[in-house]
Amino acid sequence: MTSLTLAHRQPLGRSLTPFWFLLPAILVTAGVVLIPVAQTAWLSLQDYLLYDPDNARFVGLGNFARIARDEVFWISLGQSFIWIIGVVGLQFLLGLAAALLLNQSFWWRGLARSLVIIPWALPSVIIGLMWTWMYDFNLGVINDIAMRLGLIAAPIAWLARPDTALYAIMLALIWQGFPFFAVTILAGLQTVPAELYEAAEIDGATARQQLFYVTLPSIADVIATALLLRTIWVANSLDVILVMTGGGPGYATHTLPLYAFLRASSSMEFGYGAALALILTAMLLGVVYLYVRRAARGIET
Amino acid sequence: MERRTFIKLAGASALASPLARPAIAQGTTTVRWWYHFDNPQHSPAELIAKFEAANPGIKVQAESIPWGGGNDYQTRLFAALVAGNGPDCAMVRLSWAARFQQMKALSPIDDLIAGWDGRSDIADNIWKINRGADGKQYYLPLQYVVLYLYYRQDLLEQAGLKPPGTFDEFRAAAKALTKGDVSGFGLRGGAGGFDHWGPFVLGGGANFEKGGMVSDKALAANRWFVDLTVKDKVVPASAPTDSFRQIVDTFKAGRTAMTIHHVGSANEIVGVLGDKVSAVPVPRGPDGKGWTYFGDESNAVFAASKAREAAFKWCAFLSTAENNVVLNKFTGQLPIATSAAKDWTLHPKRFVDASAASLPFAASLPDSPKTPDFIARIWPANMQRALLGQIQPDEMMRAIEQHFHG
Numbered sequence: 001m002t003s004l005t006l007a008h009r010q011p012l013g014r015s016l017t018p019f020w021f022l023l024p025a026i027l028v029t030a031g032v033v034l035i036p037v038a039q040t041a042w043l044s045l046q047d048y049l050l051y052d053p054d055n056a057r058f059v060g061l062g063n064f065a066r067i068a069r070d071e072v073f074w075i076s077l078g079q080s081f082i083w084i085i086g087v088v089g090l091q092f093l094l095g096l097a098a099a100l101l102l103n104q105s106f107w108w109r110g111l112a113r114s115l116v117i118i119p120w121a122l123p124s125v126i127i128g129l130m131w132t133w134m135y136d137f138n139l140g141v142i143n144d145i146a147m148r149l150g151l152i153a154a155p156i157a158w159l160a161r162p163d164t165a166l167y168a169i170m171l172a173l174i175w176q177g178f179p180f181f182a183v184t185i186l187a188g189l190q191t192v193p194a195e196l197y198e199a200a201e202i203d204g205a206t207a208r209q210q211l212f213y214v215t216l217p218s219i220a221d222v223i224a225t226a227l228l229l230r231t232i233w234v235a236n237s238l239d240v241i242l243v244m245t246g247g248g249p250g251y252a253t254h255t256l257p258l259y260a261f262l263r264a265s266s267s268m269e270f271g272y273g274a275a276l277a278l279i280l281t282a283m284l285l286g287v288v289y290l291y292v293r294r295a296a297r298g299i300e301t
Numbered sequence: 302m303e304r305r306t307f308i309k310l311a312g313a314s315a316l317a318s319p320l321a322r323p324a325i326a327q328g329t330t331t332v333r334w335w336y337h338f339d340n341p342q343h344s345p346a347e348l349i350a351k352f353e354a355a356n357p358g359i360k361v362q363a364e365s366i367p368w369g370g371g372n373d374y375q376t377r378l379f380a381a382l383v384a385g386n387g388p389d390c391a392m393v394r395l396s397w398a399a400r401f402q403q404m405k406a407l408s409p410i411d412d413l414i415a416g417w418d419g420r421s422d423i424a425d426n427i428w429k430i431n432r433g434a435d436g437k438q439y440y441l442p443l444q445y446v447v448l449y450l451y452y453r454q455d456l457l458e459q460a461g462l463k464p465p466g467t468f469d470e471f472r473a474a475a476k477a478l479t480k481g482d483v484s485g486f487g488l489r490g491g492a493g494g495f496d497h498w499g500p501f502v503l504g505g506g507a508n509f510e511k512g513g514m515v516s517d518k519a520l521a522a523n524r525w526f527v528d529l530t531v532k533d534k535v536v537p538a539s540a541p542t543d544s545f546r547q548i549v550d551t552f553k554a555g556r557t558a559m560t561i562h563h564v565g566s567a568n569e570i571v572g573v574l575g576d577k578v579s580a581v582p583v584p585r586g587p588d589g590k591g592w593t594y595f596g597d598e599s600n601a602v603f604a605a606s607k608a609r610e611a612a613f614k615w616c617a618f619l620s621t622a623e624n625n626v627v628l629n630k631f632t633g634q635l636p637i638a639t640s641a642a643k644d645w646t647l648h649p650k651r652f653v654d655a656s657a658a659s660l661p662f663a664a665s666l667p668d669s670p671k672t673p674d675f676i677a678r679i680w681p682a683n684m685q686r687a688l689l690g691q692i693q694p695d696e697m698m699r700a701i702e703q704h705f706h707g
Contacts, residue, residue, distance in 0.1 A: 050379050051400035051670055072682075136547070137539030138482075138556045155482075157539035160490075162689055165542075246492055249541040250686035265376050266677035268400075 037281075043274035050268035063275035073276065075251045076259040079166060080235065080280075083255050086167075087234045090174045092227060095181020100211075102182065103189045113186070120179035128243025131172035135159050135244075159245050162252035169244050169253055177234065181226055188222030189215065221294075228291040235284055256280045330611040331360045334600075335378065335391035337368040339565065343631035352618050359611045364388065371493075372677050382406050382603065389606035390616050393440065395597045395665045396672045398433065403670050408604040409437035413613045419621045422638045426660075431599055434668055440599035441616045444625070444634040446563035447663045448496045448583065448594045449655040451570065453558045455577045456483075464581045468501065468525070471559075471584040475535035478558035485535035487557030490688050491544035495666075495680045496594040497561050500583035501526045504592035507698070509667040514702040520695050522586070527687050527694040541685045563596060565633040567652040580655035582662075595663035598634065671705055679704045 044063055048056040067073050102113050119127070134142050135158040143155035158168040196214050205213065216223075238258040241247065247254045247262060254262075257280055264273025336345065349361045368374050375397060381387040382404065393401070401407045414420050420428075423442055431440045450471075452464055456478055465471035475485030489497045505522025507514055530536050537543065537551060545562075552560045553573040561583060570578055585591035600616035602609055619628055625636040629647065635656060636642050645653055666672045683697040 049670075050376075050383060052403050053383055054404070137537055138547075138551045139554060155538070157537070157542075160539040160542040162691065245542055246681070248491065248681055248685045249689055250682055250691055262678055266372050267674040268376070268379065 040274045040277060043271055044278050046271045048269075048271035048274075050270050056271070059271070063272050064279075066272070067275055067279065072251055072254060072259060073256075076254040076256045079253070080255045080257075082166065083170060084231060084235050086170050087173050087177065088227065088230050090170075091177040091230065091234075092181050092223070094174065094178040095226075096185055096223075098178060098182035099185035099189055100215075102186055116179050116182050118179075119176045120183075122176070124176070124237070124239040125243050127172060127176050128240045131169075131175075131240075132159065132244050135168055160249050162249055165245055165249060165252045169241055172244065173234070173237070173240055176240070177230065180230060184222060184226045185219060188219035192218040225291070225294060228287055228294065231287050232284055232291070235280070235287075329358055329360055330608045331362055332390065332608050332612045332615050333362045333364065333388040334612070334615060335364050335366050335374075335388045337366055337374055337392060338631050339368070339633060340631070341365065345628070345631065348619065348624055348627055351624070352615060355618075356611075356614060359608075359614065361615055371673075375673060379404075382605070385605070387603055387605060389608050389612040390600055390602045392443065393599055393601045395431065395440070395599070395668070396676065398439065399668045399670045400673065401439070401601070402433065406603055406605070407439040407601055408609075409433075409439060410441065410602055410613060411438050413602075413610065413617075414438055414441070417613075417617045419617060419638065422622060422640050423620065424639055427637060430595065430665060431597065440601050441613070441620055442597070442599050442637045443616075443620055444598045444629055444632060444637050446565055446596040446634045447656045447659040448500070448561055448563050448596065449580045449652075449659050450583045451552060451560050451562060451578060451580050453478075453555075453574070453577055454579050456558045464579070465559075465584050466581070467584050468505065468586055472529065472533065472535075475529065475559065476533055479533075479535045482556060484537045484557050485559060486529065487543070487548045487552050487560035488530065488536040488540040489543055489545070489548045489561070490530075490541040490681070490685055491547070492681060493545060493676070494543075494684065495676055496596075498526060498680070498684060499592050499594055500561065501586075503664075504583070504590060504662075505586040506588070506590075509669075509705060511706045512702070514698045514705075515695075520698055523687075523698050524694045527697075530688045531690060541688045564635060564648050564652045564656050567648045568633070571649055580652050582655060582659040585662075591662040593659050593663050595660075595665045596634075597665055598632075667705070669705065675701065675704055 045058060045060055046056050047059045047062065098116055102109060102116065106112075122130075134140050137143065137155055137157040137160065140155075140158075142158070143152070146152045147155065156164065158164050192215060196218070197210060200210050200214050236257055238255065238261055241253050241255065241258050242261070245253045247258050256276065260273050260276035260280065263269050263276060267273075338345075344365075345363050349363060352361060353359065366374050366377055371394065375394075378387065378391060378393075379400065387406075398407075427442050427445070428438070431438065431442050433439045450465070452474075457464065457474065460474070460477045462474050462477060463470075465474045471486075478485040488494070502519065502522045505525065506516065506518030507522055508519070513519060530540060537557065539547065543551070548557070548560050549562065549566050549570065551557050553570055555574075567580075583591065583593045600619065602612045602616065606612050618624055620637055622636075622638045622640045625638040626641045626645075629636045629641075633647075635648075635653070636645065666676070679701060683692070683700045686692045687694050687697040
């Protein structure tokens with residue numbers, strides 16, 4: 001507020017100076033973000049087939065009306081919610097547990113901290129292929145171990161059954177993404193002053209009470225930021241699904257970004273695909289808003 | 302020159318220079334060619350060197366584009382053409398021809414073919430299959446495969462059966478061979494699996510004409526096909542999503558007794574199973590008709606190319622006898638040139654014979670802009686739902702009819 005009132009008293013040229021400094025960044029952002037987004041919005045209002053660009057027609061909100069009647073859209077939307085909540089939630093719990101363990105002192109802690117990063121460092125396509133073969137019906141190691149342990153009587157086609165396929169892929173993604181939480185939370189944990197624990201101990205707090213009344217409140221900001229960021233990433237991610245099932249069997253592993261991708265890529269219906277992508281973007285904007293507000297607060301304080 | 306103009310020009314040329322074609326010497330034409338080999342370690346460098354030595358005025362810039370089951374390659378090619386930055390020529394499939402036609406990406410090459418010595422070395426029926434809807438040639442055939450039935454000779458002999466020639470024999474064999482952890486038929490329900498569905502449903506009487514998917518015969522054929530999975534249970538439980546890698550590896554591991562693929566996997570399979578594996582054409586339907594997929598691959602010269610004749614020269618070079626042999630060493634497919642096919646030794650003879658015996662009833666998919674989407678999205682989604690009992694087989698056929706004929 002004070003900076004605004006100050007600006008009124010200063011000559012115009014000087015109050016514009018900060019904007020000149022910002023200009024290059026704004027231009028680059030416009031070039032790589034704003035213009036493509038505007039183009040997508042414009043595409044979503046057209047019936048645009050990539051192989052037939054001369055006959056593109058303006059259809060207004062026609063694509064959105066078709067989407068509302070599209071069974072596959074609703075299936076994909078429902079599964080997107082399961083996907084986001086399940087993956088982010090479990091990645092967080094696993095990451096928190098890993099971070100708490102790695103914050104203890106033991107002699108190979110350095111090694112353990114590097115090892116935990118590995119899933120995060122692997123390319124998604126490799127992860128997709130690796131898990132596809134682990135889940136394989138005939139040759140997969142998961143069926144083999146489960147049968148040797150007597151957990152199942154016959155091998156299960158994890159990725160070919162509509163009741164298991166989505167959860168099987170989610171497990172692969174949880175494995176891939178939990179190190180992000182582990183590392184972020186671990187960094188947060190190291191900022192918690194040791195005096196707080198000493199004080200808690202003197203007051204007779206149990207380990208459990210220390211976790212809930214000292215540790216978690218101290219790193220709440222870190223957790224919230226990590227959750228928001230991860231939600232955006234997971235909501236948008238389709239690479240692992242694409243590699244593992246391509247959305248099948250049937251529509252069992254369709255999520256919204258995957259469906260938009262399939263319509264744009266294999267059907268070449270760029271208009272319809274753009275409309276689907278815009279709907280996803282609109283829903284994510286809520287999360288983005290929360291994140292930006294949080295980030296801005298961080299800057300102000 | 303004003304400073305601002307200079308900066309603009311410098312910026313523009315800096316942006317443009319990586320895109321510009323290298324002008325090595327005056328009078329040199331560069332041909333940009335897109336290709337894909339299943340094994341990315343293979344390179345066409347040897348062929349390019351030979352071509353450039355014989356044609357000093359032409360440079361070939363070969364760009365390997367990831368295949369991704371056909372979808373990745375296709376999308377990139379169409380996007381590049383729409384953006385005006387497409388190659389001069391590229392490896393293409395017949396099923397894309399209608400989309401190319403619609404965007405006027407190709408121009409006829411009849412005049413160039415007429416002046417090419419190698420044209421008579423390609424069989425007449427191949428020229429016919431590759432002809433455009435208007436009777437003109439847009440594609441220059443390069444190589445092919447034909448889908449046939451792999452079977453385990455040893456298992457069939459133990460069961461006292463001969464290789465199936467009809468649908469009924471096939472079903473009986475599949476049932477007899479399904480024992481313990483072995484399934485009779487390695488069905489491909491995942492990406493690219495339309496070539497397992499085609500022999501039984503298109504061969505059983507369905508077709509892509511209006512009403513052709515929902516005729517009584519077509520519906521019955523599709524129900525029969527779905528029943529292999531749902532009622533007879535002669536396929537692995539993972540069949541609905543199994544794709545190329547799974548059907549081949551499962552067959553190699555001895556977990557399936559029959560499957561359908563082409564000569565491209567023959568050496569890999571023989572490497573593991575040796576003499577225990579052989580092949581016959583896919584079974585034929587009750588009326589003796591059959592259908593199997595003609596997996597075509599051609600080169601096309603794009604209408605936007607400024608090096609039309611040089612590009613054709615390069616494509617024609619690749620389809621010429623001994624060069625065609627070298628190329629097929631890299632791709633693992635069969636040479637299109639008749640003289641090259643005669644002494645073909647790169648695959649065991651029984652698989653080449655099964656391919657040749659399948660040619661008379663081999664066909665491609667309809668020349669429609671909707672075909673690629675049928676392959677990539679409509680067929681897999683509906684087939685998988687039918688195999689899993691989520692929809693009735695007839696609903697699947699209605700969805701396909703709807704896709705092509707609205």
